[in-house]
Amino acid sequence: MRAVDERDAYANLLLPRLLRERGIKGRDAALATELAYGTLRGLGTYDAIIEMCSDRTPDPDVRDALRLGAHQLLRMRVPPHAAVGTTVDLVRLRVGPGAAKFANAVLRKIASRALEDWLPIVAPDAADDPVGHLAVSYGHPRWIVSAFRDALGGDDELTDLLDADNARPLVTLVARPGRSSVKELEDAGAIPGRYSPYAAYLPEGDPGRIDAVAGTRAAVQDEASQLVALALTRVPVQREGEELWLDMCAGPGGKAGLLDAVATHGDPSGFPGGARLVAADVQYHRARLVWQTTRHASVVTADGTEPAWRPGVFDRVMLDAPCTGLGALRRRPEARWRRDPSGIAELGRLQRRLLGAALDAVRPGGVVAYVTCSPHLAETRVVVGDVTGRRDDVEQLDARDYLPEVDGLGDGPYAQFWPHRHGTDAMFLALLRRRS
Template sequence: MTQERGTGGHDRRDAGGRQRGAARAQRRTSRTAQRPAERRRGADPAREAAFDVLREVAESDAYANLVLPPLLRTRRIVGRDAALATELAYGTLRLQGRYDAILAVAADRPVEELDPPLLDVLRLGAHQLLGMRIPAHAAVSQTVALARSRVGAGPAQLVNAVLRRVAASSLQEWLDRVATGDEIARLSTATSHPAWVVRALRQALVADGRPADELVAVLEADNVPAQVTLVARPGLVDREALLAALPDAQPGRWTPTAVRLAGGDPASVPGLADGTVAVQDEGSQLVALALASVPVDDDSGPWLDLCAGPGGKTGLLGALAAERGVSVVATEVQPHRAALVRQSVRALGDVEVRVADGRQVGREEPGRYSRVLVDAPCTGLGALRRRPESRWRRRPADVPALGDLQRALLSSALDATAPGGVVAYVTCSPHVAETRVVVSDVLAEHPDVEILDAVDAIRAVAPAIPLGPGPHAQLWPHVHGTDAMHLTLVRRH
């Protein structure tokens, strides 16, 4: 998977859309790979690849990080060309809102009036001119060639004219022109985030006791590609040995299990193929380690990962539990995601993976588990740097529906927890309505529980980490270099 998302596996558009999009993308990748080269003559392979990724994202509801790697392999695009295609695709998707505002002025018309394939070509050109170190003449000429190859000679003339207007001004000059209105509107355009996301992140900062003027830093951090981080699963591989095998790697900033890669494809990392090592954000590692660090009077009962897909946290919890002689049960409502969990825990013996609805587990197995992880489905606003297109897919209307699911899952988890046991409620979103509000609503109906200090639990793993006042713990990309993971710990009496 890339980095683990922490959005669970329950029925929602996110998972279904990704799966359907990935399947369609694979079929289209196979078709386009078989086109004769002369049919695409004049267009640069890296730019063509980036264009095809943008088209798949728009047409198939696919995710770029699922479309691009197989496309590069099929077309044998490697090295600098692969790096160029990656930056073109991901950077253009990430900064789409900014470029659309600029292109509307340069084209003298709303971007909605442009044909979608033509608009994608223009976005790619704008990113080369304003977001990359590509000479203007090369950016314009190569993008015009792409337009001629993919959208026709007539539209290519428009691309030439519009991109020349874009190239006539610097990025800052363009932002001074188009980033107007109140603070939210200006930041929305300048940092390429929907306005509702900007407001939600500001509210989350304030709730975490952080100054509101950190908002710009949060938004800018979302536009910096995340560094690939590995987890050396305890008891299966020694982190120091892994570091010794990866000369360009470094230890993680916070956890004793994390390894940061300098770059490149992690597929060749030793241990990745057999499941002793996995790709996992350090924030994701922190919340799992924190759950395992909380004292529990009777820890002989099994542990439960309630929304386990795709399995990164399950793998780490399974490794920790194995060291203590405890079993783990992982439930996942969607069969294809349950298969991903099984693949993730293939190196572990005592992890049972079930296809089941987490909302029913508390009623079916009351009081069975000593530790329960609820990695709840969420908007994913904490992982925008990983999924560049997701900020444009989510809507404010998604939050209430997800909130109902989050409440049901947390309530089920508490019912499934043995007296004295602990529940970790985790989201890969700092949105207050998905974190503190959900916890407050559920705990109001469960008088037999108490909130523990999640900040103390994380500091038991990472003593030097700077966090808010607690009891909730919120990670931030601009502070911790992790996804914006939220953690609340609850003990059942």
């Protein structure tokens, strides 16, 4: 908690390391993970309740301990005396006896009500301020609730989505075609995925212990990430001989890993195999990760907006654009509090430039997949609409036609995945063909 607050650490990277280093395993590791991730997700709600119960602003150390205590008292089945006792002990140890007394008083007030009784007190009234009400009740910043509501086109599924964001996601694996198989992952304890022919869900345990994952023949990859890459490979393009593909923003290499395998070995439900993949990323260290993940791809460090390749040479281009990542909040517990809507305009300019460059890179008749791991309209439809509106050489395909195994992707021509509908990240896909 302190590392996340003080040095912007990523909890999902730091915590597994801390657990390993300290030899914390099994149920203790599960408890520590729920404490850290659950507390970070619910910060907005807990801070509002803590403020209501305190007569002064707590120091950062004390505030983090109170947040941990609030999560145990309000959302976990920890007995109240244990939640209060351990939190007070922690404050005494880290800060001192005065602060421990203060923490004890605040926690006792928090413990006096259940979460459903606190929410009407701390959250704005639903009738006056529906977005503010949901923001506090479901632990999301207000601007994100608004963005989700706009992207969903209304309120009907909004609470389902916010709930899904607060739930622990299943670990999804991809068995890279030609290199591993779902059967191999099943033998290691995974369950076949719902949509992607290469997906398997791992109900428990560390994916790193699976041989196929350790050997990069399989990897951890969200199912929607797999499907948007497969959709790009399923669009027919007329070409005799080997196709040339580009993954323009490839780091760290999730989609490139799958594209590389399909390019080489083919996909029984679509592409027959026989393509070469060029994978680029502007950051050298991210390009290196792509290089480690792929087998046959040519990997380059390159800025997609200042291409290192000739225009009009690729048959298929994957543009998995840098974005806010609002579609993957369930994976990164603290991310929702760190993002800031002011960054969207600048990201939007980069997304437009990259999409223009992707369309220039593809040959007439070829196809571009524009993908974001965000459902925010300013990063999805608005970007695609602006860029295609300024060109007369682009035809938008109905992306849903290339994902026949998945329902509920929206009204088209885009495909929008949702955590509450599909159990995946909220990934967006537009498929654009360059006119011949």
